[in-house]
Amino acid sequence: MIKEGIDALVVCGGDGSLTGADVFRAEWPKLVAELRQQNKITEEQATQHAHLKIVGLVGSIDNDMSMTDLTIGAPTALHRICESIDNINSTATSHSRAFVLEVMGRHCGWLALMAGVSCGADFIFIPESPPDADRWEDEMCQMIQRHRDVGKRKTLVIVAEGAHDSKLQPIRADFVKDVLSERLGLDTRVTTLGHTQRGGKPCAMDRILPTLQGVEAVEALLESTPDTPSYMIGVRENKITRVPLMDAVKMTREVAQAISEKNFPKAMSLRDPEFSETLEGFYATAVLETEPKLPHHLRMRVAIMHVGAPAGGMNAATCAAVRYCIRQGHKPFAIQNGFVGLLDDNVHQLSWLGVDNWMTRGGSELGTNRKQPDIDLGAVAAKFQHYNFHALIMIGGFEAFSSLQILEQGRKHYPAFNIPMVHLPATISNNVPLTEFSLGSDTSLNALVDACDAIKQSASASRNRVFVVETQGGKCGYIATMGALATGACIVYTPERGIGLDMLRNDVKFLKRRYALDAKGRSEGRLVLRNEVASQVYTTEVITKMFKEEGGELFDSRSASLGHTLQGGIPSPMDRARAVRLSLKCMAFLERYHQELLKQPAKTKQAPPESAAVITIQGTSVKWVQVQDMVEHADMKNRRGKHSWWEDYTELVEALVARPQILAKAGKKEDAVSQ
Template identity: 75%
Template sequence: MKLAVLTSGGDSAGMNAAVRAVVKAGILKGCETWIVREGYEGLVRGNEAAEGDTEPPPAACDNVPVADPGFVQNLRFGDGALLRDGTGDLPGRRTLKGRYIVRAGWDDVRGWFTEGGTLIGTARSKAFRTEEGRLQAAFNMIKEGIDALVVCGGDGSLTGADVFRSEWPSLVKKLREAGKINDHQVAAHGHLKIAGLVGSIDNDMSLTDLTIGAPTALQRICESIDNINSTAFSHSRAFVIEVMGRHCGWLALMAGVACGADFLFIPEDPPSAQIWQDELCKKVKQHRSVGKRKTIVIVAEGAIDDELNPIQAEAVKNVLADKLGLDTRVTTLGHTQRGGRPVALDRISPTLQGMEAVEALLEATPTTPSYMIGMHENKVVRVPLMEAVAITTSVSDAITAKDFKKAMSLRDPEFIESLDAFFETSRWDPHARSAKEKWMRVGIMHVGAPAGGMNAATRAMVRYCIRHGHTPLLIHNGFRGLLDDDVFEPSWLGVDNWATRGGSELGTNREQPDVDLGAVACKFQEYAFSAFVMIGGFEAFSSLKILEGARKDYPAFHVPMVHLPATISNNVPMTEFSLGSDTSLNALVDACDAIKQSASASRNRVFVVETQGGQCGYIATLGALATGATMVYTPETGINLDMLRQDVKYMKRRFSLDEKGKAEGRLVIKNEASSNVYNTEVITKMFKEEGGALFDSRSASLGHTLQGNIPSPMDRARAVRLALRAMRFLEEHHETLRGVPFKARQAAPESAAVIVVQGTGVRWVTVEEMTEHADMKKRRGKTSWWSSYKDLVDMLVARKQIIGEPKPDRTL
């Protein structure tokens, strides 16, 4: 099969990763892969080859023995340098001048996923909207023998793709009647296969949890707001920040939650046209009255009031300046939100979706619908393309009809929950308190190693407590701090900036309560804890297990207790994501991009990069997928001599296949606990010795840099969501114990639980159930949802095609 890929509509970070994945997956499946430059406009223009246009010479690596000789023939076609700028002209090679449908080889797309935007270009094509334009596009595709197309774009681009597919038989018929194609071409290309990938920074497509480019855009927004915060505080200013989102407020909402904004305007939840100005002023005055020096208001570009009147950033600024006398500035982030290198999630997710798109094309028949490839419950899914577009359109229709309740209901549950989280954590309201008899004294502690998002979760809990009348009691330095009475009651304003701070503001260590259970129980009683929260990794779960087991001996532990997973290792069983893991992956990607740049500049160099992670290979495996590493070593599979022998064999052959003068640096990612014998130094020396004249090697240990600096927006937003879930869980179980005498209390086993993320869903897991799924000795789960990604790393470097041997696996 010959398949092509194009990007259309607005660009978004991650599009290049998707194109790279489609090209590589196509070649792995035995397809010819083509790239269409400039979106649908490129389909219409086709190939108007310039004079003297020549075919590229054969790959100069025919003497390299590989397991699949056909793979070498698919190594290089369009030349990556030419595809990047579209204007290059190298002697003896095909130029791109006048060419819009270009054959792409394996090495032509290497390194693309580190680049922002779309390297193959995008354009809004007026010609393709006409039947004549689509007829010309069909002719250009058939002329090249292409009848399968992957389209990466927004709802308009995907709708255009489905229209093109539905019209295809009639277009083929017209081309035959006009004599432009022959009967053989009609028979061979009677059906067009379409697969859609959603590239949109707004995250506005239904039936998928996250669109390509949205995480990176959110990262850019939050980076800007974090920088604005310091100058706003310095001058006691108000800032009105306009972000993208014409029909969807996801970016504004998630930025508001992640950055601790004071107020936000989104199209799905518009304020009253009559009172929004007064409401804004009231909230800002409340915050200023408790001593807040800065005010941040976020406005989506499509913000409206409930009468559909636009709410513009300048109008909000005038309200704050004129009615409150605040020194107010407007910052419109504009297209800075689209730019920059993709974050880890916008490299991993498009890679998975691009590979699934090729599978969908291979399985497509004339009777199957066009599929959109999306993400749901942490899995790549296929959904009928037009069904997704129809639901997406119905959100806009509901807003236009002023049916805002319906518009909110059509968003995913996380969107609705995040809006509630924003109200709970951003608006200080003394009238929101619960009945006094329901108030709790909540102990909050960090346990284990620091992780991004710990402080954001603590801030959310503190603010929820104060808003509802509970008393938050923060404990410094873990259980040792509790025994030393290092406990304090924070204020609303005291935790205001915690969301953007990395590490642990409370301090944390690996001490567990069995250091002195009796003394810990006395402190529970002394501080009259009626609920207890531990934020941390596997140590926090172990502590919860100890406290729950000690309830039979110590009545003080008969209170609801929660473990909120937060660890960069992501080694807590049964949860797909722990707070800090996304921040850590981003830190690893940033470091590896710099390391790979050094390796590429030096030519022919391999860097063995050591990561943290303990006995869990999550960071190493997902990091390898996000950075394009050549191989990855994890504790789950370990390292042996046979594995190293094959790795050296692969590395030699791969460097031999590189075009002369264009060799790139390569990465090997190794978890710190992969082997006690074959450590990073040994592996580096082995590659250096065996590489000879082909390649050199160096090592780099990332160490504690992987704990990150400023937490990622995804970790911050997830922290707030989980923290509020935890508080409501505590309230629910506290209610069952309220009024029972201290010594007579009997907390149910389910009142001591771990909150886990499984896809877009959140559930509670008891200590007993968690223990069944935990490897207590190796401090990780017995199974891992990400384990199959190791095979994907090998696939994306064509290991089987080059040496023909699967990587030996000795699962420990």
């Protein structure tokens, strides 16, 4: 390493690899001294490389590292599991079978838990929260029998490979199968996914987050000193974080130790907060309770509506809200086709079984459109009063946000709107102000990745070809920018930056120089991503023709418009899991303010401004923002936030393809020629 001039390492691996790297760092000065004594290196080399810098990136499909929400590989493994379950579901339903699925996870149940939530499992077994050794068979059979009694045709039980009961006795998939077959008489099959979970192409999240973590890792090395600890690069929600490497490793090992000591509450506490919330969400949505949890006077009539364009996760959020309502004793009402449907009385109560398969369905089962309540605000208020709604949850994009604003302002004139109201952002454009993540955007990015992988393969196979790919997103460049990071695109055009003639001239110069530098005979396809409204003049076709004309013998150019395919088919597992988590938070919000309003006299009831809010993800936390505060951060004309956390990533896209260096060299060459 010293002879090659290496004194910094980025180590990608599990806790064993990272621990070994930190030990190597600690022993480095001693090893350098030994090499110097043996005259294998010079004094100058020993001085220059006196210290080793280490930074860790966690690669583990189990997602078993503490102090980070996600490890590299875990989202892709979850995709493989959910794809398998989605394929199994049709057989399970048609033959009324039970399936017991074994997934990876020796000391961590993240994969089993997230798959259970994302795919609507009936029961899960995870190491951190084991069932009672003496009662779990009875409890599982009673729960599954209740589901069968209401008409559910399929049964899915997910078992982590490290699952055990409260006495640490292993729970095997084959044993669970025997219990279901013998005690319930179900036609039961066992499926062990094994190493299929490690394979397949990486999902969008497993391309974007490791890219950002890699950049942070290099910056951490550049800032490192001999006195600073080795860092692990993690992620909290959408924020890339640095944590001391050995602190994370120590906490990870404490989980396994707590489990071995049967201290299961401690094991759960050592997982990130999202893990516990997701487990609570699973029980809230998967278990059909025999009795409602709330007394009659606290129960609500909850209206659920989709507003705006379809997005992956809308139905999953609705399913979670409905099942939580039924668990608590509330009555959930579906408003079909938005505010137009409300005015046409397209309103009906939803049942527990009626939303059974909604977790895996794309689009909008309720029907959605962009109509706002101000089409006839008085009539909308009359319908609210007619159906006696106590709370409203709107799932949608920028239109849902503006609808909430209209309803909140309407409280001054229409008492029917003095109820708690909440907006759960769901849009592929991810253009709702303040929130860093909207349901549907992950599904859309995965659809984009799938399409661009195929396009890039075509571009590389035929000849040197540049594909200009047009994406949706309205006047928000999120999909184009993050898609460029995920697909390795070399240029991205967004509405925020716009497109100019000088920009295009430099882009042509870059592409020509880039292809000129390629090895002779090598066929290389490259991608350029353009948001659909990045420019009214320089359209996708215009840019394609410019590249084709200027490419000459170096490269060809073609265009592809992905259009509505970016709304995706089946929602991604991450969109489904986040939909459940955020939907349950929305329901808790509605319950809290409904109970506060019950304390006021009925005739003079006045809902506080903060009871009309949007649930947002900001940095590492989930926050409620009242709708009037949201307006201050919104660009209402362009239907996006005033500040976007991802805008600077366009520069990262350019840096990853060495655009600044290539253009600088091209400029020097032109100067030399002109002189």
